[in-house]
Amino acid sequence: MIDEKLASLNITLPTPPKPAGSYIPVVKTGNLVFVSGQIPMKDGQVQFKGQVPTNISVEDAQKAAKLCIINVLAQLKSELGTLDKISRIVRVSGFVSSSQEFYEHPKIINAASDLLFEIFGEKGKHTRVAVGVVSLPLNSAVEIDLIAEII
Numbered sequence: 001m002i003d004e005k006l007a008s009l010n011i012t013l014p015t016p017p018k019p020a021g022s023y024i025p026v027v028k029t030g031n032l033v034f035v036s037g038q039i040p041m042k043d044g045q046v047q048f049k050g051q052v053p054t055n056i057s058v059e060d061a062q063k064a065a066k067l068c069i070i071n072v073l074a075q076l077k078s079e080l081g082t083l084d085k086i087s088r089i090v091r092v093s094g095f096v097s098s099s100q101e102f103y104e105h106p107k108i109i110n111a112a113s114d115l116l117f118e119i120f121g122e123k124g125k126h127t128r129v130a131v132g133v134v135s136l137p138l139n140s141a142v143e144i145d146l147i148a149e150i151i
Contacts, residue, residue, distance in 0.1 A: 002083035005119050006073075016074040017041040020137055026079040032090070033148050035075050039140035040067035048141040051134075052098045052108065056141045061096060062111035068094075068144035069112045073119075080150065088149040089116050089126040095143045098132040106130040112144055 006013065017038065019025055027034045040048045040063075048064035050056045056064070077083050094109030096102075109130035116124035136143045 002086070002119065006083075009118065011070060011119075013070060013074040013077055014042065016078045017044075017071055025075045028079065028150070031087075031149055031151070033076065033079065033150050035072045035146045035148070037093075037095070037137075037143040037145040038068045038071035038075065039137060039143050040064040041071060042067060046138045046140050049139045050097065050141055052096055052102055052104075052141060054099045058104060058107060061108045061141050064140070064142040065094065065108050065112040065144060066115050068142055069115050069146075072144060072146045076146075076148065085150045086120065086148050087123060087151045089120060089124050090147040090149055091127045091129075092116070093129040093145045094131070095136060096130070096132050097134070097136045097139075097141050102132060105132045108142065109144070 023036055025036050039046060047067060048056055048060055052058060052061045092112060094112060096105045096108050113128060
């Protein structure tokens with residue numbers, strides 16, 4: 001059970017953040033579920049802001065990526081009722097707000113990918129995009145969206 005795995009990792013899923021724009025957080029179509037981009041929100045506040053490495057360290061950006069995944073999982077659990085319906089993580093797209101001379105975007109998004117593998121095992125392995133951008137919503141350091149297959 002995924003809830004037991006989360007508990008063993010000391011992860012508590014929050015109430016999913018509300019959309020910050022004109023979109024819905026999750027769309028199911030067929031056996032796929034698409035989660036809109038999630039930023040590192042906790043208790044209604046962005047926890048990690050600014051550009052890497054100018055305003056935020058690589059290590060803190062990795063923490064931001066993990067928080068984004070926790071918010072993705074919260075959205076999925078809210079939509080599906082249980083994360084045990086996930087049969088595979090298909091794709092992760094990670095966006096890192098960074099300075100022009102920063103090239104380690106994959107290192108940051110690896111934190112999210114590694115967490116998914118830790119939670120879901122082989123079902124957590126996925127395709128991925130890791131890109132740098134000049135800015136993200138609400139000055140967030142990281143934004144992650146996800147596609148999962150469900151049973």
